[in-house]
Amino acid sequence: MSRGAQNRPFKYGANDRREFIVQDSEVSLVSINNTNGNPIFLGRAKVGAALTDEKWQIRKITYDSNQGVTRVEWPVNNESVASPDFEFIWDAGSELTITAISQANPGVVTVSDLGLLVNGDKIAIQGVSGMTQVNFTGSNLYTVANINAGAKTFELSATDTTAFTAYTSGGTVTYGEVTNYTYS
Numbered sequence: 001m002s003r004g005a006q007n008r009p010f011k012y013g014a015n016d017r018r019e020f021i022v023q024d025s026e027v028s029l030v031s032i033n034n035t036n037g038n039p040i041f042l043g044r045a046k047v048g049a050a051l052t053d054e055k056w057q058i059r060k061i062t063y064d065s066n067q068g069v070t071r072v073e074w075p076v077n078n079e080s081v082a083s084p085d086f087e088f089i090w091d092a093g094s095e096l097t098i099t100a101i102s103q104a105n106p107g108v109v110t111v112s113d114l115g116l117l118v119n120g121d122k123i124a125i126q127g128v129s130g131m132t133q134v135n136f137t138g139s140n141l142y143t144v145a146n147i148n149a150g151a152k153t154f155e156l157s158a159t160d161t162t163a164f165t166a167y168t169s170g171g172t173v174t175y176g177e178v179t180n181y182t183y184s
Contacts, residue, residue: 030090043090056090098171101131107161110153123175130168
């Protein structure tokens with residue numbers, strides 16, 4: 001007797017990004033998917049582990065243009081080596097509100113508050129109107145550089161936005177432990 005397809009517990013985030021969370025008797029899984037439904041960050045831990053416990057294995061998965069997996073990367077631990085051990089924290093991240101993005105080389109983002117953002121952080125941008133080229137597509141993470149706390153600005157390192165459509169409104173910057181790990 002066939003049981004048929006079972007419902008999976010998906011949570012829909014900004015821009016219809018699917019986050020997949022499931023628990024069974026042995027393992028908990030958390031996945032942040034791109035707009036094609038492919039997991040780009042996949043975390044697992046022993047069942048019952050809190051998201052803030054250093055008990056998660058976190059992998060970053062890269063795809064080619066045909067949606068085939070080209071690379072699976074492990075984050076680097078405190079010994080600067082790739083680690084499949086359960087030692088990382090899964091954090092969905094914090095959000096900052098964007099008020100402007102310049103057409104410059106490199107592009108400069110202005111936010112209403114810098115939060116805990118630091119130079120070198122990896123970020124995703126979503127919900128921008130006008131300069132939609134910066135919105136998260138599943139792979140375009142940016143590196144923060146040259147934070148100016150007084151002006152509440154930072155540069156998108158090595159990102160030339162001069163040919164992008166002019167920013168008109170909206171958008172958020174998402175950053176957190178998931179995107180701050182260095183993957184080998």
